[in-house]
Amino acid sequence: QVQLQQSGPGLVEPSQTLSLTCAISGDSVSSTGIAWNWIRQSPSRGLEFLGRTYYRSKWYNDYALSVKNRVTINPDTSKNQFSLHLNSVTPEDTAVYYCAGGNSAFSTWGQGTLVTVSS
Amino acid sequence: EIVLMQSPGTLSLSPGERATLSCRASQSISSSSLAWYQQKIGQAPRLLIYGVSSRATGIPDRFSGSGSGTDFTLTISRLEPEDFAVYYCQHHVNPPPTWTFGQGTKVEIK
Numbered sequence A: 001q002v003q004l005q006q007s008g009p010g011l012v013e014p015s016q017t018l019s020l021t022c023a024i025s026g027d028s029v030s031s032t033g034i035a036w037n038w039i040r041q042s043p044s045r046g047l048e049f050l051g052r053t054y055y056r057s058k059w060y061n062d063y064a065l066s067v068k069n070r071v072t073i074n075p076d077t078s079k080n081q082f083s084l085h086l087n088s089v090t091p092e093d094t095a096v097y098y099c100a101g102g103n104s105a106f107s108t109w110g111q112g113t114l115v116t117v118s119s
Numbered sequence B: 001e002i003v004l005m006q007s008p009g010t011l012s013l014s015p016g017e018r019a020t021l022s023c024r025a026s027q028s029i030s031s032s033s034l035a036w037y038q039q040k041i042g043q044a045p046r047l048l049i050y051g052v053s054s055r056a057t058g059i060p061d062r063f064s065g066s067g068s069g070t071d072f073t074l075t076i077s078r079l080e081p082e083d084f085a086v087y088y089c090q091h092h093v094n095p096p097p098t099w100t101f102g103q104g105t106k107v108e109i110k
Helices: none
Strands: A003-007 A018-025 A036-042 A046-055 A059-063 A071-076 A081-086 A095-102 A106-109 A113-117 B004-007 B010-013 B019-025 B034-039 B046-050 B063-068 B071-076 B086-093 B098-101 B105-109
Touching: A003 A095, A003 A106, A018 A036, A018 A095, A018 A113, A036 A071, A046 A071, A046 A081, A046 B098, A059 A071, A081 A095, A106 B046, B004 B086, B010 B019, B019 B034, B019 B086, B019 B105, B034 B063, B046 B063, B071 B086
Parallel strands: B010 B105
Antiparallel strands: A003 A018, A018 A081, A036 A046, A036 A095, A046 A059, A071 A081, A095 A106, A095 A113, B004 B019, B019 B071, B034 B046, B034 B086, B063 B071, B086 B098, B086 B105
């Protein structure tokens, strides 16, 4: 059974970088059968896919156009986890952030992290 | 960009009743890419249905999905107390790789 455990700060100052980590148990970040994703949820934007990382003989990333210039998702094979970095944040980036495993649909989710962007 | 519109916004029903939730796409979409999720307050979404009609692991058979083209339906045959929640449809298309969610339907106790 795959489980995802998120960690990271719940408060980020405007213009700074939001960084979250998702630790995987029961599967490998290097698995060739699944992608590892970040999704956020806010009252104003609903559920919003941010990006993903996956391994298919080499590493790939896909990012949503809405955040493409500000987002980086990295795998960490030594710790079997993956991370989200979103820079130049504004109050509009305030949301619950989820990591999730899946390809076309998302079958496994982390517990969610409320991140507030405020000074 | 494909937009998913869910209706109704809120569905007020009693336990034991049948729930029918709609998800309409702004243009025809591939049936293999339509999924449904359940979300309870304070929890992450839970995958119920993928590929329009395939139940995810551990999902009871009172949940069923159907549809094609632009119109898709999630049916809960007999509502159990634990089924009162918000439900989202989701679509995936590639290329370019894009995931889109509907705005949700809340199923509340009447």
